[in-house]
Every structure is written in C-alpha cells, then in structure tokens.
Amino acid sequence: MITLRPLGGLKALVHDQKELHLEAAGCSVREALLLANIRPELVALVLVNARPVDKAHRLADGDIVQVLTVFGGG
Amino acid sequence: MNGYGGSILRVNLTEGKITRLPTPADVIRDYIGGRGFGAYFLYHEVPAHADPLGPENKLIISTGPLSGLMIPGAGKCDFSTKSPLTGGYAGSSLGGLFTAEMKYAGIDSIILEGISPKPVYLFIDDRKAELRDASEYWGKGSITVERMFKEQLGEEFQVAVIGPGGENLVSYASINHDYGREAGRGGVGAVMGSKRLKAIVLHGTQSVQVADLAGYRQAGMALFKACKDSDGLKPWQDYGTTIVTSWCDEVGALPTRNFSAGSFEGGPTLYGPVMREQIVITDKGCFGCPSPCGKYSRMKRYGSTVEGPEYETIGMLGSNLGIADIQDVAQANLLCDELGIDTISAGSAIGWAMECFEKGILTLEDTGGLELRFGNVPAVFELLQAIAKRQGLGALLSQGVKAAAKQVGKGSEKFAIHVKGMEQSAYATHNATAMLLAYMTCDVGAHHNRSWAITYDLQVGRELVVPEKVARIIWLQDFRPMFDVFGTCRLQWVELGIDRELYVPALAAVTGVQRSWEELEMVGARIWNLNRMFWIRENEGFGREWDLPAPRFYEEAPKTGVTAGQITRLEDVHKLLDMYYEQRGWSSNGIPTPATLEKLGLAELAQTL
Numbered sequence: 091m092i093t094l095r096p097l098g099g100l101k102a103l104v105h106d107q108k109e110l111h112l113e114a115a116g117c118s119v120r121e122a123l124l125l126a127n128i129r130p131e132l133v134a135l136v137l138v139n140a141r142p143v144d145k146a147h148r149l150a151d152g153d154i155v156q157v158l159t160v161f162g163g164g
Numbered sequence: 165m166n167g168y169g170g171s172i173l174r175v176n177l178t179e180g181k182i183t184r185l186p187t188p189a190d191v192i193r194d195y196i197g198g199r200g201f202g203a204y205f206l207y208h209e210v211p212a213h214a215d216p217l218g219p220e221n222k223l224i225i226s227t228g229p230l231s232g233l234m235i236p237g238a239g240k241c242d243f244s245t246k247s248p249l250t251g252g253y254a255g256s257s258l259g260g261l262f263t264a265e266m267k268y269a270g271i272d273s274i275i276l277e278g279i280s281p282k283p284v285y286l287f288i289d290d291r292k293a294e295l296r297d298a299s300e301y302w303g304k305g306s307i308t309v310e311r312m313f314k315e316q317l318g319e320e321f322q323v324a325v326i327g328p329g330g331e332n333l334v335s336y337a338s339i340n341h342d343y344g345r346e347a348g349r350g351g352v353g354a355v356m357g358s359k360r361l362k363a364i365v366l367h368g369t370q371s372v373q374v375a376d377l378a379g380y381r382q383a384g385m386a387l388f389k390a391c392k393d394s395d396g397l398k399p400w401q402d403y404g405t406t407i408v409t410s411w412c413d414e415v416g417a418l419p420t421r422n423f424s425a426g427s428f429e430g431g432p433t434l435y436g437p438v439m440r441e442q443i444v445i446t447d448k449g450c451f452g453c454p455s456p457c458g459k460y461s462r463m464k465r466y467g468s469t470v471e472g473p474e475y476e477t478i479g480m481l482g483s484n485l486g487i488a489d490i491q492d493v494a495q496a497n498l499l500c501d502e503l504g505i506d507t508i509s510a511g512s513a514i515g516w517a518m519e520c521f522e523k524g525i526l527t528l529e530d531t532g533g534l535e536l537r538f539g540n541v542p543a544v545f546e547l548l549q550a551i552a553k554r555q556g557l558g559a560l561l562s563q564g565v566k567a568a569a570k571q572v573g574k575g576s577e578k579f580a581i582h583v584k585g586m587e588q589s590a591y592a593t594h595n596a597t598a599m600l601l602a603y604m605t606c607d608v609g610a611h612h613n614r615s616w617a618i619t620y621d622l623q624v625g626r627e628l629v630v631p632e633k634v635a636r637i638i639w640l641q642d643f644r645p646m647f648d649v650f651g652t653c654r655l656q657w658v659e660l661g662i663d664r665e666l667y668v669p670a671l672a673a674v675t676g677v678q679r680s681w682e683e684l685e686m687v688g689a690r691i692w693n694l695n696r697m698f699w700i701r702e703n704e705g706f707g708r709e710w711d712l713p714a715p716r717f718y719e720e721a722p723k724t725g726v727t728a729g730q731i732t733r734l735e736d737v738h739k740l741l742d743m744y745y746e747q748r749g750w751s752s753n754g755i756p757t758p759a760t761l762e763k764l765g766l767a768e769l770a771q772t773l
C-alpha cells in the first residue's frame with residue numbers, strides 16, 4: 091500500500107481528496123497516477139518520502155508520494 | 165489618499181528639473197496603480213511616433229496601492245515605456261525591495277523624461293530628490309554599481325541600475341536591482357540608458373495611510389495564512405520556478421536549440437532537483453514574501469555566485485542553446501545580470517545566431533572566428549559581452565531577433581522566434597494552442613506572464629482550437645496582470661493556489677474602495693485595450709499580421725522529442741485569432757471597435773481610429 095497526496099490544484103482532479111491509499115507497491119509513479127485517475131503529464135513534480143523522483147521510479151510499500159501540478163506557470 | 169504614496173515625481177533629465185505633484189484622483193479611480201498608471205501615462209504623455217530612445221519617450225515606474233504593505237509579495241513595481249525592441253508598449257515588473265522604499269518616499273509614479281547632457285543618477289531620500297553626477301559609475305556592471313552605492317550610502321538605500329547593456333542601448337537591456345532581480349523585458353534598460361540615467365537610488369521612511377486599519381490587518385493576515393497553509397508551499401520554496409524544467413521537457417515545452425524542438429536530451433542535468441543539489445546555497449525572496457522563489461547559487465567551477473537561474477533563464481540560456489550544464493547556465497545568467505541584458509531575449513538572439521551558423525547563413529567571418537555551434541559555452545560567454553558592448557556580431561544581435569533576421573535575410577526570418585519583435589519566453593508552443601494564442605496576443609510581445617496555459621492545453625487537449633480556450637486566455641489576460649496593478653506578486657495565487665477573493669477585502673480595507681473581481685477584471689480589460697490602442701497608434705498598418713507567431717510553430721514540426729511531428733496549422737492560428745478578436749470585441753483585423761472602447765470608458769480613443 092502506498093499513500094498518494096495530490097498537492098494544490100491537483101486535488102480538484104480527485105474530488106478534493108487530500109490522500110489516497112493505493113495498492114501500488116512495485117508500480118512506477120506513472121502507473122500509480124493512472125490508478126488514481128490522474129493523467130501523469132499533468133504532474134510537474136513528484137516527491138517520494140520527500141525526495142524528488144521521476145515518474146519511472148518504482149514505489150515500495152509504505153511510500154508517501156506527493157504530486158504537484160503547475161497551473162500558473164510563473 | 166488611502167493606500168497611495170500620494171505623489172507623482174516628474175524628473176526632466178534635459179533640464180535637470182524635478183517636480184512633485186499629487187497623484188490624480190481620476191487616474192486612481194480608473195487605473196488603480198502600478199501597470200495601470202504606466203499604461204495611462206504612457207498613452208497620454210508620450211507623443212505619437214516618439215523615438216523610443218529619444219527625449220520624448222518616457223519611462224514610468226509605478227507602485228500600486230498594496231505595494232509596501234503587509235500583503236504577500238507586495239514588493240512589485242511596474243516599468244512602462246515605448247519599447248525600443250518592439251516599437252510598442254513595454255511593461256516590465258520588478259521585485260525585490262525597491263518598490264516598498266519608493267512607496268515610503270511617498271511616490272506612486274516616477275516619470276522620467278528628456279535626456280540628461282551627462283550621466284547622472286536619481287537620488288531620493290523621502291521628500292528630497294536630486295540628480296547627481298554618475299561619472300564614477302558609468303561603464304560599470306550593474307551588480308558592481310549596486311554594491312558601490314550600498315557601501316557609499318548605506319544598506320537602507322535601494323538601487324535600480326542599468327549595466328553596460330543599457331548604456332549602449334541594447335534593445336533588450338534590463339534594469340537590475342537587489343543583485344539579481346530585473347525589470348527584464350522590452351528594453352526598459354535601454355530607455356533608461358538613452359536618458360543617461362545610470363541608477364535610481366532611494367530610501368523612504370513615511371508611513372502609508374490605510375482606510376481601515378483593523379480590516380487591513382485582518383485581510384493581510386488571512387492572505388499570509390492561506391500561503392502558509394498551502395501544501396504547495398514547501399516544494400515551491402525548495403525549487404521555485406525550476407519545478408517546471410523537468411515537466412516542460414517531458415511534455416515538449418522546453419525550448420531546445422532555438423525552439424526547433426520541445427525536449428532536450430541534456431535536460432536532466434538542468435532539472436530543478438539537480439540544480440538544488442548541485443549549486444543552490446540558499447533561498448531568497450522579495451519584500452514581504454512568504455514563499456521565496458529566488459535561489460542563490462554558487463558556481464564552484466567559476467568561483468562565482470548568482471541569484472538564479474530561474475526557469476526562463478535555464479530554458480533560454482540552457483536547452484535553447486544546447487547547453488546541458490547548470491553551472492554554465494548560471495554563469496551565463498550572472499554575465500547577463502552584470503551586463504544588464506535580458507536573459508530571455510539574449511538566449512533567443514544567440515539561439516537564432518547559432519542556427520544561422522549551423523545552416524551556413526552566418527560564417528566564421530560574420531562571427532569573428534567564433535565556432536557558433538549549439539552547446540559552445542565559451543562562445544556564448546563571448547557573445548553576451550559583445551552584445552552588451554554592441555561589438556561585431558553582438559551589434560547585430562543587440563537589436564533583437566526580428567531586426568537581426570530582417571538584416572540578414574536568407575530565410576532566417578522563419579526561425580526568428582518572436583511576436584511583435586519580442587523574443588518568445590521559454591515555452592515551446594508547437595502543439596499547445598492556448599499557450600500559442602497567449603503569446604500571439606500578449607500586450608508586450610511573446611511573454612508568458614499575462615497568460616499561461618500549458619497545463620490547461622494538456623487538460624483539454626493540446627491541439628484543440630475551441631472558443632473555450634480563447635475565453636480562458638482572455639480571462640487570464642484581464643485578471644493576472646491585475647497583480648501588477650496592485651503592486652503585488654501574482655505567484656502566491658498562481659503557484660500556491662490561494663483564493664483570489666482574499667485580495668478583495670485587502671484592497672477595500674487599504675483604499676476604502678470596494679471592488680469585486682468583476683470590476684477589477686473590467687479595469688484589466690481597460691488597460692489591455694488601452695495598450696492595444698498604443699500599438700495601433702505607434703505602428704502604421706498595425707493589425708492581424710502583428711499577432712502571428714514565429715513560422716516555426718506552424719510550418720516546421722519538431723523532428724525529435726515528445727512533440728516530434730506535431731504542429732499547429734496556419735489555418736488554426738487564424739481561427740484562434742478570429743475567435744479572439746470576436747470575443748474581445750475587436751474587428752477582424754484586431755482593432756478594438758468604438759463600441760468596445762466606449763464600454764471600457766475609452767470612448768475618446770475611438771476618434772483616433
């Protein structure tokens with residue numbers, strides 16, 4: 091089980107849920123996002139256990155995954 | 165005048181005369197402040213067809229009603245002028261600590277006019293304002309001069325200064341402040357240089373009167389609390405705008421080798437987390453900022469430090485030039501800051517020249533022996549110096565890509581990446597139609613700050629050409645620049661996602677005037693249309709042709725990366741413009757109709773059509 095936390099505007103894509111629990115240990119971040127119905131290309135930054143990773147990163151049981159989108163662009 | 169400094173400081177450089185007059189109440193009512201003041205004074209005070217670098221052009225620096233107050237990021241001022249780069253309106257925003265001091269000196273706008281017979285700087289200490297000899301500073305770099313002023317006058321003085329680029333009238337010269345913040349776009353630094361004004365050095369101690377002190381405190385605290393509570397704060401603070409570097413690479417928006425592609429094989433070495441780990445030593449924010457996006461970096465290889473680089477600079481001086489080393493990019497950033505030139509336009513000009521060289525349009529003879537290939541870092545450093553001094557090939561590139569391509573010809577116009585003469589900032593838009601429209605119709609040329617829509621493009625379908633996309637761009641253009649009117653940073657709304665409604669009680673408590681976002685967007689639309697009228701007045705034959713993007717985005721699909729083979733058709737470009745003009749209430753040639761002008765309180769301008 092992993093915990094997915096969409097940050098900022100991404101929450102709107104998952105009905106304003108702050109946290110999702112997914113059976114995604116062993117999956118890539120990209121696959122976990124698809125499980126949560128979040129299109130990977132909308133995610134600008136992924137932090138796993140507070141460390142930045144790319145979307146090919148494989149998740150382990152207990153990981154906390156924070157994902158952030160960019161709505162404003164500077 | 166609740167929320168205002170109360171005066172306009174008019175500085176006639178030709179006569180050496182400085183006057184202070186009350187800020188006009190009707191301008192406050194209709195334009196509120198900041199960029200609104202800049203647009204108003206520019207249109208009404210600069211005579212038609214004035215030479216951008218002549219005595220009739222003016223440089224207008226304006227704070228807003230929230231500037232200098234305890235509101236998140238309330239340290240922004242606007243520099244407006246007729247642009248030497250585009251021949252149209254230029255409005256460039258500056259952060260840091262300058263704006264608050266200007267407000268505390270009781271000044272809403274500084275209007276600079278005329279040309280000084282010798283180099284001077286403007287010294288302001290509360291009510292005292294005088295022009296002083298600047299010969300000891302002329303010729304020196306902007307960071308060097310800021311340091312000199314701080315040592316000579318004290319840390320409490322804030323400095324806005326031009327470098328050699330501004331002195332030498334480079335068309336995209338910047339005005340620099342706080343060792344790494346810039347009013348960068350549109351050549352505002354060249355206008356300052358043309359007036360032989362090296363710097364503005366100021367300090368103020370006066371308080372700003374607000375209409376409702378308790379309400380102001382409450383509204384200000386609510387805004388700060390919203391920022392602090394935002395779950396996006398920590399990543400924003402860690403990476404700032406560099407959050408987007410990897411993502412732009414992934415979605416094909418990272419400018420690569422003069423925008424010939426949107427993904428860069430060397431991209432991973434430029435990504436935000438890599439930069440944070442390799443070169444960032446601390447975070448740095450503007451006045452009153454709860455979410456400092458500025459990064460201070462050390463380049464060990466060069467033994468130097470710089471504020472930055474932020475995303476735009478990484479895109480334009482990194483991937484756009486085929487450079488894949490973050491220290492090299494940061495060093496190029498430092499050079500631009502010291503020389504006082506815009507990193508975006510400089511990166512675009514050099515990218516264009518590199519493509520010309522690789523295609524044989526420019527030869528070794530033209531480049532003075534420089535092997536101007538993508539990825540050649542020493543050549544970039546050399547060229548930046550040459551641009552600032554306007555020497556050799558640098559003289560050609562100092563005019564911007566539109567003018568340079570016109571001079572060189574041989575098909576190079578097709579890959580000169582600009583709109584209306586302003587080099588496009590760092591988002592590749594081969595297949596992102598909303599963002600392409602944002603660039604095409606931006607009121608300064610191809611800049612992203614008024615309206616940004618890459619994520620929106622991805623959400624709704626990047627190639628779709630539908631009225632909803634156009635409506636979104638117009639809404640953003642009317643709304644986002646209002647932060648530049650208030651004199652605050654927009655990034656707390658943009659990136660932390662705080663509720664924009666929180667600004668309404670803050671503005672009301674400070675000024676005593678209640679305005680809804682609907683009314684504020686109307687002011688935004690008024691400013692937008694006024695600026696459009698400025699372009700029309702200044703440029704014979706202005707119309708649809710001026711809104712077209714660089715042909716690269718509709719003629720030449722990228723060959724590599726995730727957008728390989730993707731392109732926006734010219735037919736769709738025109739469809740976007742058709743819908744945009746209709747929704748704006750403009751003619752099919754992009755000219756506001758008399759009815760539109762009347763609706764926005766600009767009826768008197770209809771006579772000029």
Ligand code: SF4
Pocket residue numbers: 236237238259260448449450451453454455456457458653654655656
């Ligand atoms: S978010 Fe960045 S630009 Fe905005 S006020 Fe803070 S430091 Fe300045």
